[in-house]
Amino acid sequence: MEKYELTLILDGKTTPAKRKAVLVTIEKIIEILKGKMGKVEEWGEKELAYKIAKSQSGYFIHYPLELEPSQVKALNLKLKMENDIIRHLLIRKEE
Numbered sequence: 001m002e003k004y005e006l007t008l009i010l011d012g013k014t015t016p017a018k019r020k021a022v023l024v025t026i027e028k029i030i031e032i033l034k035g036k037m038g039k040v041e042e043w044g045e046k047e048l049a050y051k052i053a054k055s056q057s058g059y060f061i062h063y064p065l066e067l068e069p070s071q072v073k074a075l076n077l078k079l080k081m082e083n084d085i086i087r088h089l090l091i092r093k094e095e
Contacts, residue, residue, distance in 0.1 A: 001035070001036070001066040001067060001068055002066070002067060002068070002069050002092055002093075003064070003065070003066055003092070003093040003095070004064075004065040004066070004067055004072070004090055004091065004092055004093060005062065005063070005064055005065070005090070005091050005093050006026075006062070006063040006065055006075075006088065006089070006090045007060060007061070007062050007063075007088065007089045008022070008026070008060070008061045008062075008063075008079075008085050008087075008088050009048075009052070009058040009059070009060055009085070009086050009087040009088070010022060010058065010059040010061070010084055010085060010086065011053070011055045011057075011058065011059070011084070011086055012045045012046075012048075012055055012056065012057025012058050012059055013055070013057075014059055014084065018084060019042075019059065019061075021084075022061075022082070022084050022085065023040065023061070025082065026063065029075065029078050029079075030065065030067070030075075033067060033068075033071040033074060033075055034068065034071070035065055035066055035067035035068070035071065035075075036065065036066040036067075037063055037064070037065055037066075038063065038064035038065070038066075039064070040061065040062070040063055041061070041062040041063075042059075042060075042061055042062075043060035043061065043062060044059065044060065045057050045058070045059050045060075046058060046060060052086045052087055053086045055086055058086065058087070064093075072090065075090065076088075076090060
């Protein structure tokens, strides 16, 4: 398994209940892909440099992950299908 870092941006106006639902959804996706998730860091709401999907601010969430390289493409596809996520970044962590 390789180590990755996943950062999500939700709309800044997202309710706490909706954020919780997204967290649960991501946990299920990682579990289905047989990955491991570290401690979730909620970085909070920040102003965006430019509008993304008509949003002026975004709520940032960061996940450390362990995932098989063959599952990365599947994770990216599932993240693109989530309507509440306006941007995501998945990078491989260098040792």
